[in-house]
Amino acid sequence: MKWLCLFVAIISEVIGTSALKASQGFTRLIPSLLVIGGYSTAFYFLSLTLKAIPVGIAYAIWSGVGILLVSIAGFVLYRLARFSSNHRHQSYRDRRNRPLHVLQIGGALKCRFSFFSIRKNP
Helix, strand or coil: CHHHHHHHHHHHHHHHHHHHHHHCCCCCHHHHHHHHHHHHHHHHHHHHHCCCCCHHHHHHHHHHHHHHHHHHHHHHHHCCCCCCCCCCCCCHHHHHHHHHHHHHHHHHHHHHHHHHHCCCCC
């Protein structure tokens, strides 16, 4: 249940963050409601998660996976990263960030699986 709450928090945060650009400074109603609803849901479910998972682990997973998913959403929804068949025209910044995303995934997975090895002192 705790991991499901964390998953809902992450997805809600991604929805809220992805809608920020579409809200155009909160001048458009539907995207603005998605931002407010997404963040409200994200923080509610994150607070439920923190009852069972230490804050450092939960926040590391939440932020790492969230950054990765928001980057993907930015590319899919808004074409923020421009890819071309000619690698010389591909943004250097886009190529440089790929290894960082791999490290984020690895760090989130390490936090997720190291949680099981934490033992309480008797």
